[in-house]
Amino acid sequence: MLSTNSLARVLHCARRDNGAIPFDVFVGESLYGQNGFYQKRVSIGNEAGDAFCTHAENPLFTELIARHAFPCLRELGGPSLRFLELGGGMGSLKKRFKELKYRAGVDFSYLSLDISKRLIDFQKRWGKDNIQASAISLPLADRSIRGVIFANELFDALPFKVVRAVKNKDQNLFQGVEELYYVLDKQNEIQAEWRPVEPNSPINNYWERQQRYFQSIGRNLDDELENGRVFCINLYEETLLRELNRVLAQGEIIIIDYGDELDKTLNDKGVFDLRMYPKKHEVKLEQAHQSVYLADLTTDVNFTNLMLLAEELDLETSYQTQSSFMKSQLTREEETMIVNPLADHPWHEYDEVLTKDEKEDVFKVLILRKG
Ligand SMILES: C[S@@+](CC[C@H](N)C(=O)[O-])C[C@H]1O[C@@H](n2cnc3c(N)ncnc32)[C@H](O)[C@@H]1O
Numbered sequence: 386m387l388s389t390n391s392l393a394r395v396l397h398c399a400r401r402d403n404g405a406i407p408f409d410v411f412v413g414e415s416l417y418g419q420n421g422f423y424q425k426r427v428s429i430g431n432e433a434g435d436a437f438c439t440h441a442e443n444p445l446f447t448e449l450i451a452r453h454a455f456p457c458l459r460e461l462g463g464p465s466l467r468f469l470e471l472g473g474g475m476g477s478l479k480k481r482f483k484e485l486k487y488r489a490g491v492d493f494s495y496l497s498l499d500i501s502k503r504l505i506d507f508q509k510r511w512g513k514d515n516i517q518a519s520a521i522s523l524p525l526a527d528r529s530i531r532g533v534i535f536a537n538e539l540f541d542a543l544p545f546k547v548v549r550a551v552k553n554k555d556q557n558l559f560q561g562v563e564e565l566y567y568v569l570d571k572q573n574e575i576q577a578e579w580r581p582v583e584p585n586s587p588i589n590n591y592w593e594r595q596q597r598y599f600q601s602i603g604r605n606l607d608d609e610l611e612n613g614r615v616f617c618i619n620l621y622e623e624t625l626l627r628e629l630n631r632v633l634a635q636g637e638i639i640i641i642d643y644g645d646e647l648d649k650t651l652n653d654k655g656v657f658d659l660r661m662y663p664k665k666h667e668v669k670l671e672q673a674h675q676s677v678y679l680a681d682l683t684t685d686v687n688f689t690n691l692m693l694l695a696e697e698l699d700l701e702t703s704y705q706t707q708s709s710f711m712k713s714q715l716t717r718e719e720e721t722m723i724v725n726p727l728a729d730h731p732w733h734e735y736d737e738v739l740t741k742d743e744k745e746d747v748f749k750v751l752i753l754r755k756g
Contacts, residue, residue: 405568405578408673409620412544415677417519422681423501439538440641440707440748441474445738447481449714450639454533455491457637466493467532469632471520472539473497476508483512493532498523521624528634537641540691541683543621547659547670548588549579552612559607562592567674577671587620594693595647602648609651615670616657617684623694630698635756638700641707643747644686657685688749700753707748708739 416422440446458466473479479497486493498516499505505517518524520539547565552558563579564586570576582588599606629638650657659682661667666680673682688704695702705713715723723735742748 405566405580408547408565408567409544411567411674411677412682415673415680415682416542416544417500418678420678422678424503426678427501427503427681439474440738440742441477441537443738444481445735446711447478448485449711449738450478450535451482451485451489452714453710454535454637454639455485455489458493458532459491461531461636463531465531467496467530468493469496469498469530469532469534471498471534471536472542473499473508474504474538476504476511478535478537479508480511521621521628523628523632525632527631530632530636531634532636534629534633534636534638536639538643540619540622540625540640540642540686541644541660542681543619543625545617545619545621545684546588547615547617548582549616550607550610550612550614552610554612557612559610562588564588565671575674577674588618591618591620591623591690594690595687598647598689598693604648617659618657619684619687622686622691626691626694626698629753630700630755633755636754638753638755640686640691640751640753641748642686644688644749647687647689650685650687657687659684686749688751691751695751695753700755703752703754705750706743706746707750708743710750711739711742 414421417424454468458468468482470478476497479495482495486495494514495512496514496516497505497508497512498518498520499508500517500519502517505515509515516524520536521543548562549565551560551563553560562582564582566578566580567575568578596606599609659670659673661673661676661680661682663680666676668675692702692704712720712723723739
């Protein structure tokens with residue numbers, strides 16, 4: 386995944402091997418390669434270029450995460466407690482957590498890990514204990530973390546594959562899935578090509594898990610799909626979850642991201658699609674190579690898949706929308722203020738984190754517990 390080759394070189398090799406590159410290899414190169422988005426282009430703060438903004442920039446977001454995390458850390462108690470943040474970006478959470486930690490008098494060390502050298506260098510200004518590495522291969526020993534592992538908008542950022550459902554047009558019978566590849570044609574131009582999924586592809590395991598889930602709720606996934614329905618599927622989310630389970634001895638994993646449950650998305654056409662930020666680089670899925678290195682390529686997280694995996698790993702799960710999670714951290718008095726907001730009350734940022742998200746229903750919170 387962490388190729389340092391340029392896309393052209395990757396494609397050249399693919400041609401030499403008479404092969405082609407699947408879409409996730411392209412995403413890996415585009416995000417993490419030497420010229421990749423996260424290494425070269427991701428913008429920091431208000432520097433010229435594209436804004437890099439998530440809820441983590443909002444002080445209310447950090448405050449409400451802390452209200453959940455601090456009691457959890459206190460309850461665990463004992464020495465060597467850690468808060469491990471993965472993919473912390475500009476380190477906004479780290480910066481504010483330090484201030485809140487002193488006020489709350491809870492003792493833990495804050496460890497940040499990010500794949501981007503640019504971003505990890507920036508995060509250093511908010512404290513030591515920074516690691517530049519990929520979250521899907523953590524340089525941490527088994528069961529070395531007691532505390533909280535936190536990832537905001539990281540799962541959506543991992544390289545993903547693109548597949549489409551193929552049905553027999555006359556009888557509407559499901560035939561299987563095809564995977565999107567890029568190949569070089571005779572003129573050395575990059576072309577998108579849909580290929581049947583190989584029998585040994587990990588896509589099959591993923592697909593079977595979703596099918597089993599549908600069966601368990603009395604439905605048939607294949608029947609519900611339209612011919613040609615496209616999905617972005619993130620197989621690294623499984624690797625990442627297994628990795629987090631490996632390093633966690635006791636405590637919580639908090640995953641916040643945009644995404645949904647699989648069955649909801651089937652009624653709501655158009656999700657699990659490619660998203661490109663900044664939007665000015667947006668192109669159609671099959672032409673995504675035209676924006677290589679320029680954009681953050683992401684897709685919605687399949688929370689059904691994450692929950693099924695967590696159950697397989699014996700983790701206790703709790704899943705809700707971001708706005709309901711955030712609201713559950715408010716005091717009674719604050720709840721009243723949200724209903725009748727005063728123009729100048731100190732919670733003027735509440736709208737972005739609570740109400741707006743509630744309307745849009747984009748962000749979800751998955752909490753996994755161990756021990
Ligand atoms: C959308 S940003 C979110 C940043 C931050 N959590 C926030 O909410 O502002 C995604 C972050 O994940 C990091 N990242 C992407 N892939 C990663 C990986 N495989 N391992 C570790 N960090 C990764 C990026 O460098 C970036 O900092």
